[in-house]
Amino acid sequence: MQPILHQNSQTVVESNHGFQVWWKMTRPHTLTAAFAPVLLGTVLALKTGKISISLFFAMLIASLLIQAATNMFNEYYDFKRGLDTAHSVGIGGTIVRDGVKPKTVLNLAFGFYGIALLLGVYICANSSWWLALVGLICMAVGYFYTGGPLPISSTPFGEILSGFFMGMLIILISFFIQTGTVNGTSILVSVPSMILVGMIMLSNNIRDLDGDKENDRKTVAILLGKKRSIYLLASMFTISYLWVFGLIFMAVTPIWTALVILSAPKAITAIKGFTLNTIPIKMAPAMKATAQTNTIFGFLLAIGIFVGYLL
Numbered sequence: 001m002q003p004i005l006h007q008n009s010q011t012v013v014e015s016n017h018g019f020q021v022w023w024k025m026t027r028p029h030t031l032t033a034a035f036a037p038v039l040l041g042t043v044l045a046l047k048t049g050k051i052s053i054s055l056f057f058a059m060l061i062a063s064l065l066i067q068a069a070t071n072m073f074n075e076y077y078d079f080k081r082g083l084d085t086a087h088s089v090g091i092g093g094t095i096v097r098d099g100v101k102p103k104t105v106l107n108l109a110f111g112f113y114g115i116a117l118l119l120g121v122y123i124c125a126n127s128s129w130w131l132a133l134v135g136l137i138c139m140a141v142g143y144f145y146t147g148g149p150l151p152i153s154s155t156p157f158g159e160i161l162s163g164f165f166m167g168m169l170i171i172l173i174s175f176f177i178q179t180g181t182v183n184g185t186s187i188l189v190s191v192p193s194m195i196l197v198g199m200i201m202l203s204n205n206i207r208d209l210d211g212d213k214e215n216d217r218k219t220v221a222i223l224l225g226k227k228r229s230i231y232l233l234a235s236m237f238t239i240s241y242l243w244v245f246g247l248i249f250m251a252v253t254p255i256w257t258a259l260v261i262l263s264a265p266k267a268i269t270a271i272k273g274f275t276l277n278t279i280p281i282k283m284a285p286a287m288k289a290t291a292q293t294n295t296i297f298g299f300l301l302a303i304g305i306f307v308g309y310l311l
Contacts, residue, residue, distance in 0.1 A: 025075060025105065026068040030291060033166050033197050034063035036298030040193065041174025043302045044186050046309055048179045055126060055177050062119040062135075063170055065112040070142035072109035074153070076102055077146040081215070113139055127177040134173065141165050154217040158205070163198025188252055189301070192240035192260075196294035199236050202229065203290035206274055207283040230274045237267040237293065244301065253301075254308025263296035 038060045045051050120135045145152045152158050171190040172182050205221035206229050221229040244260050247253040266289045273286025
C-alpha cells in the first residue's frame with residue numbers, strides 16, 4: 001500500500017505504476033478460476049484422442065484475459081460507485097490506493113477483451129463458429145457482473161452465474177474445441193467446478209456483507225445473513241466432494257479422482273476463518289482459502305483423471 005496524503009478533506013494517493021501495481025490489478029488469486037477449468041476440460045478430452053496444444057493455449061489465454069478484464073471492470077465500477085476507498089479491504093482498490101487513472105483501468109480491460117476476441121476467432125475457425133455466440137455471452141456477463149445500471153454482483157444471482165460461466169461453461173468449451181462435442185461425463189465432472197467458483201463469489205460477499213448492506217446490495221450473503229451463508233458455503237464444499245465420490249462409485253471417473261480430498265483442509269480453513277472472525281480484514285484469509293480450495297480441487301481432479309487414463 002502506498003502512502004496516503006490528506007489534503008482539503010480529500011484523499012490523494014501517491015502514484016505508483018510499477019509492475020506489482022499492474023499485476024495486483026488483475027487480482028491474480030482469482031485467475032486460477034479460469035486456468036483450472038481449461039485444464040480440466042482438456043484433460044477430459046484426452047480419452048477421445050489427441051488434443052490440439054495450440055487450441056489449449058488459445059483457450060487458456062483467452063479465459064485468463066477475460067477473467068482479468070472482469071476484475072478490472074470490477075475495479076473501475078466499484079470506484080465509480082464509491083464502493084472502493086483507500087481503506088477498503090482486499091486486493092482491489094488500485095485506483096484509490098495506487099493512483100492509476102480510472103480510464104486507464106477501463107481501457108486496459110477492453111484491450112484484454114479485444115485480444116480475447118482475436119483468440120476466439122482462431123478457436124472458432126478451428127472448431128465451430130457457434131462458439132462465437134457463446135463467447136460473446138460470456139464476455140457480456142463478465143462486463144455486466146459489475147457494469148451497467150444493475151450489476152449482477154449486486155443481486156442474488158452472482159454466485160449462480162459466475163459458477164456457470166466461469167466454472168462449468170469453460171470446462172465444456174475446452175472439451176468441445178478438442179472433441180467437437182459435449183458428453184455426459186464432461187457435464188457431470190464440471191458440476192463441482194461450477195459450485196466452487198460460485199463459492200469464491202459467496203466468500204467475497206460474506207466478507208463484504210456489512211459494506212454491501214450500506215450500499216443497498218441484495219447478495220445471497222445479505223439475504224441469508226452471515227451465519228446461514230457460512231452454512232451454505234460449508235454445504236456446497238461438502239456436496240462438491242461427495243459429487244466426486246459419487247462419480248467414482250458410478251465409474252464415471254477413475255478412483256484416482258479421490259485425490260480431491262487433499263484440498264479439504266483449505267475448505268475447513270475457510271469455514272473456520274469466517275466463523276471465528278467478524279472484521280472484514282480478518283476474514284480475508286478465509287476468502288483466499290476458498291479460492292485455493294477451488295484451485296487445488298480442480299488440479300487434483302485433473303491429475304486424477306489423467307492418471308486414470310494412463311493406467
